[in-house]
Amino acid sequence: MGIDACTSRPFRGSEAVARGEVSWGRLAGPAFRPLLTDVYVGSSAEVDTATWVRAVALWGRGAGVVAGPLAARAWEAECPWEERELIMPTSRRETSDEIDVRRDRLLPDEVCFRYGVAVTSPARTAFDLARRGPLVEAVAAVDAVAFRCGLTSAHLLAVAAAHPGARGSVQVRRVVALMDPRAESLMETRLRLVFILRGVPAPVPQYEVRVRDGGLRWLDLAWPRVPAGRRKLGLEYDGPEHRTITGQNRDLLRDADLDDQEWEILHIGAVQVFDERRADQLAARVMRRLNPDP
Structure with a gap:
């Protein structure tokens, strides 16, 4: 069966072409929208958080874990940043202007699934956001995840304890001291x-x-x-x-x-x-x- 403009799930263009479902000419036309390199969606599809989470995972060929601001939005939390981040499990780092690809250690309980895709858990997501600057925005991002997911400072400290010496750990302690899960907006x-x-x-x-x-x-x-x-x-x-x-x-x-x-x-x-x-x-x-x- 061919792919058309109503296709709501992202797909790899090269794979669809290889299967004979679409041609490169049609992919370049108005029926499809490119989201990332070789990742497309139908032009009439709604491009929401779920679409972006799946697109980023597809771009990484399923080898990475969606993290950072996009993971926060996957947990339905506001976030001050827009970057699309992917944690890869190996030292191989693809370079990209579209995705922030980084290598980091993830424990088994720090990976969950949303929209059928591996994303960082709420606590790990908050930990990663807490290490960003500036401080006020980091606290706002952590509060948003904490409010949506029922996190407390103890959850964040537990992740920090599992990653001693991680870059940005000093700021995590400041964020923990300032966070308040009752906040309902950035x-x-x-x-x-x-x-x-x-x-x-x-x-x-x-x-x-x-x-x-x-x-x-x-x-x-x-x-x-x-x-x-x-x-x-x-x-x-x-x-x-x-x-x-x-x-x-x-x-x-x-x-x-x-x-x-x-x-x-x-x-x-x-x-x-x-x-x-x-x-x-x-x-x-x-x-x-x-x-x-x-």
Whole structure:
């Protein structure tokens, strides 16, 4: 049976041509989309995470294990990086501008299967991401995997203990000290670290507040313990969904409910996270609210 534009699984072009399923001329036409060297998919197929995981494994001819950012996405976790990484079991290193190929030691329990393909386990994936820089992005990536997969610092430390002397191990210990599996987004972690790395007491992620009507509201970050006479402090990161009319109305009603419970809510935008000067100002502003009057 031939291959057509509806083919949703990646395939090796050279193998399909050798089997007589397609010609090189058709592969070069509009019916197919090249993903990697000699790896194709039908042009009408949805190219999602599963497609990329299978394509990278196919590119490695099944000899490698999908790792790094793509492994994180295979576990349905956000990741700040986009690289496609493959760990090979031998010293033979194929060079490629498309795939980051590296040799590393993987223990049996550090390899799992997703979409029928070998990928690094959640704990091993977190360990690999924790060794990347910069530190804030490494913590954000680890938090995302931890949230999706139920990891704790103990899981990460166990992998680190099994690989003493691995490159980046010093940063892994810093990441472990800063990680929090309760974080629900990369931006939530980045915002949390704005405060922690500037000496502000650590906020509580996803803090639950019961309001007057008995319902529950969740705060991205919260400081429920404040000096006597101060209102409790909560922070909300306002992404694009908060700027719609529906989002603005929802926020107004929620903030009113929280105001009744003696909460002060600060709404934070991306500029206050990524701009160092404004992040300093934000941290100082929160610290003033948390410090007792002199």
